[in-house]
Amino acid sequence: MAQTxxxxxxxxxxxxxxxxxxxQMCLIRRFEERAGEAxxxxxxxxxxxxxxxQEAVAVGVLAALRDxxxxxGSYRDHGHALARGMSAREVMAELYGKVTGCSRGKGxxxxxxxxxxxxxxxHAIVGAHIPLVAGAAFAIKYRGEDRVALGFFGEAAVNNGxxxxxxxxxxxxxxxxxxxxxxxxxxxxxxxxxASAVYDVATRACSYDMDRDTVDGMDVLAVYExxxxxxxxxxxxxxxxxxxxxxxxxxxxxxxxxIHGHYRMREEIEEQKKxxxxxxxxxxxVEAGIMSPEDYEEMERQIREELDDAAAFADESAEPDPYExxxxxxxx
Amino acid sequence: xxxxxxRDALNQALKEEMERDPNVFLMGEEVGVYQGAYKVSRGLLxxxxxxxxxxxxxxxxxxxxxGIGAAMVGLRPVIEFMTWNFALLAVDQIVNSAAKxxxxxxxxxxxxxxxxxxxxxxxxxxxxxxQAFDSWYAxxxxxxxxxxxxxxxxxxxxxxxxxxDNPVVFLxxxxxxxxxxxxxxxxxxxxxxxxxxxxxxxxxxxxxxAKTVAVAQRAARQLAEECGIAAEIVDLRTIRxxxxxxxxxSVVKTNRCVVVEEGWPxxxxxxxxxxxxxxxxxxxxxxxxLRVTQADVPIPYNxxxxxxxxxxxxxxxxxxxxxTYLD
Numbered sequence: 001m002a003q004t005x006x007x008x009x010x011x012x013x014x015x016x017x018x019x020x021x022x023x024q025m026c027l028i029r030r031f032e033e034r035a036g037e038a039x040x041x042x043x044x045x046x047x048x049x050x051x052x053x054q055e056a057v058a059v060g061v062l063a064a065l066r067d068x069x070x071x072x073g074s075y076r077d078h079g080h081a082l083a084r085g086m087s088a089r090e091v092m093a094e095l096y097g098k099v100t101g102c103s104r105g106k107g108x109x110x111x112x113x114x115x116x117x118x119x120x121x122x123h124a125i126v127g128a129h130i131p132l133v134a135g136a137a138f139a140i141k142y143r144g145e146d147r148v149a150l151g152f153f154g155e156a157a158v159n160n161g162x163x164x165x166x167x168x169x170x171x172x173x174x175x176x177x178x179x180x181x182x183x184x185x186x187x188x189x190x191x192x193x194x195a196s197a198v199y200d201v202a203t204r205a206c207s208y209d210m211d212r213d214t215v216d217g218m219d220v221l222a223v224y225e226x227x228x229x230x231x232x233x234x235x236x237x238x239x240x241x242x243x244x245x246x247x248x249x250x251x252x253x254x255x256x257x258x259i260h261g262h263y264r265m266r267e268e269i270e271e272q273k274k275x276x277x278x279x280x281x282x283x284x285x286v287e288a289g290i291m292s293p294e295d296y297e298e299m300e301r302q303i304r305e306e307l308d309d310a311a312a313f314a315d316e317s318a319e320p321d322p323y324e325x326x327x328x329x330x331x332x
Numbered sequence: 333x334x335x336x337x338x339r340d341a342l343n344q345a346l347k348e349e350m351e352r353d354p355n356v357f358l359m360g361e362e363v364g365v366y367q368g369a370y371k372v373s374r375g376l377l378x379x380x381x382x383x384x385x386x387x388x389x390x391x392x393x394x395x396x397x398x399g400i401g402a403a404m405v406g407l408r409p410v411i412e413f414m415t416w417n418f419a420l421l422a423v424d425q426i427v428n429s430a431a432k433x434x435x436x437x438x439x440x441x442x443x444x445x446x447x448x449x450x451x452x453x454x455x456x457x458x459x460x461x462x463q464a465f466d467s468w469y470a471x472x473x474x475x476x477x478x479x480x481x482x483x484x485x486x487x488x489x490x491x492x493x494x495x496x497d498n499p500v501v502f503l504x505x506x507x508x509x510x511x512x513x514x515x516x517x518x519x520x521x522x523x524x525x526x527x528x529x530x531x532x533x534x535x536x537x538x539x540x541x542a543k544t545v546a547v548a549q550r551a552a553r554q555l556a557e558e559c560g561i562a563a564e565i566v567d568l569r570t571i572r573x574x575x576x577x578x579x580x581x582s583v584v585k586t587n588r589c590v591v592v593e594e595g596w597p598x599x600x601x602x603x604x605x606x607x608x609x610x611x612x613x614x615x616x617x618x619x620x621x622l623r624v625t626q627a628d629v630p631i632p633y634n635x636x637x638x639x640x641x642x643x644x645x646x647x648x649x650x651x652x653x654x655x656t657y658l659d
Binding site for chain 2: 070101102103104105106107111113114115120121122123125128129130131132133134135136137138139140142149161162165166168169172327328329330331
């Protein structure tokens with residue numbers, strides 16, 4: 001049942017894989033920094049929830065999936081979309097509300113979609129997409145396929161009825177679903193221990209006799225390995241898993257929330273930043289000789305170029321035509 | 333042509349569509365082993381097995397969401413609510429997930445799903461089991477809302493709803509399940525979005541849907557016998573998209589209109605119909621359009637009070653007399 005992942009081990013024979021994970025994490029970090037700047041400049045509107053600090057979760061989890069598996073996430077979805085292989089161009093253009101965005105400017109930051117990459121949304125009612133994940137898993141079983149359906153949600157969603165209803169059905173019907181809780185310790189400004197009678201999210205699975213796992217969400221390899229175990233369980237045995245990744249968000253809940261203030265102190269954030277998933281993994285790769293400091297600089301340079309291009313693309317792209325207001329309401 | 337009940341007409345539609353398309357499945361509380369709380373799904377478990385006729389826990393939000401998730405990846409679920417009263421728990425899924433997904437995804441994700449079950453008042457079920465939510469769902473862009481009145485329409489509309497690529501809210505009624513009518517065997521469809529003139533007349537238009545079609549029919553007989561008034565009955569059949577053309581064509585002919593609906597008056601279906609009429613047929617109207625609805629109160633348990641709360645033929649007749657200045 002419950003396994004608590006031990007510290008992950010680098011495998012120098014998989015150097016390319018490790019470098020790819022690092023690159024994705026770095027891309028997400030830099031993308032989110034750009035998004036924050038663009039938001040401040042008024043190029044991005046509405047709500048915008050940054051993923052900085054949690055990169056190892058999206059990257060580690062999605063590295064364990066196949067391209068034809070189904071993935072859904074919550075409103076903090078930029079990192080999921082990028083880790084799923086959506087381009088920085090289409091994601092940034094969506095944040096800018098442009099017609100070239102992945103949801104053609106109609107979804108925005110919280111509703112990123114790509115059927116091509118099987119990223120089935122960005123959903124913005126807390127917990128409400130958890131039954132949708134069970135539904136996609138139901139469809140997989142219905143058709144006798146060997147895909148899996150995986151959903152990300154925050155730890156605050158597990159006090160919500162949708163979570164329990166979905167997990168119960170996934171367990172009783174033996175669905176190939178993986179429920180990933182990104183436990184970043186705060187539901188907006190409310191600390192987990194102030195909102196939840198049970199601190200360990202993964203133990204919630206006991207109510208449904210479901211396999212569970214708790215993993216250090218700041219360690220991308222540990223996240224990958226734990227997810228791979230859940231994927232095997234789903235693919236081979238058609239059994240669901242609740243996977244809790246202990247992580248931390250370095251930014252505010254959204255752009256309107258200061259990084260520290262009423263509900264958490266600067267010292268706590270500084271302490272958590274010692275676990276920075278990007279820095280700790282890049283240090284490990286350099287120490288193991290998988291990557292030189294020069295390689296790292298080169299990777300950063302390429303990412304800068306990619307994001308310069310994405311920002312220019314988003315800037316230069318057209319707004320949706322006014323007639324688009326009335327399209328996509330119904331399928332004709 | 334065989335005469336069968338509304339219940340069996342729905343059952344035929346489900347059976348034929350499940351035979352036609354392996355992606356169609358039925359999910360809900362008691363739809364399988366119990367054969368349906370109102371026996372609409374009778375025999376389907378035996379015919380299609382538990383993979384396609386799925387009994388759920390009592391968890392409306394949850395299984396509505398499971399259906400939507402399955403529809404997102406290409407299945408065509410029919411989700412049965414034991415009653416629409418219980419579907420209040422699933423409104424977030426219907427409104428936020430089903431109705432908006434196509435739009436939010438920039439046209440990428442279709443939700444071909446039918447949510448169906450009985451709604452409105454039956455007999456002495458009291459306030460929490462007697463609600464007509466037609467106007468709630470009709471308010472939401474992205475949903476289609478269908479409310480058949482006859483067995484023929486029930487079968488033909490349910491088939492169209494299952495084949496539609498949009499989320500469809502399909503409103504039935506406990507008190508209609510035993511109603512009988514002629515229903516052809518085998519395949520036919522009734523298009524969504526098309527009203528039907530159930531009775532031709534020249535003096536007043538009665539706009540109605542679902543249970544209130546029978547109310548209007550009784551009122552029309554009474555009006556013909558007692559006052560020599562020829563009422564025309566427009567059965568909306570689909571609430572959204574609303575067939576405004578048929579409504580306007582009728583009122584332009586009769587110059588008078590009463591809208592009869594089961595729901596509460598405030599922001600009801602009738603309010604929308606009246607708005608279309610004032611906008612598109614203002615100069616044709618010889619009298620204000622009146623509305624007959626259920627009383628603006630929670631539905632009471634007491635039989636006499638409940639009866640007084642519901643739209644009745646007498647109230648329709650009174651309304652017609654008022655606008656034909658016979659009173």
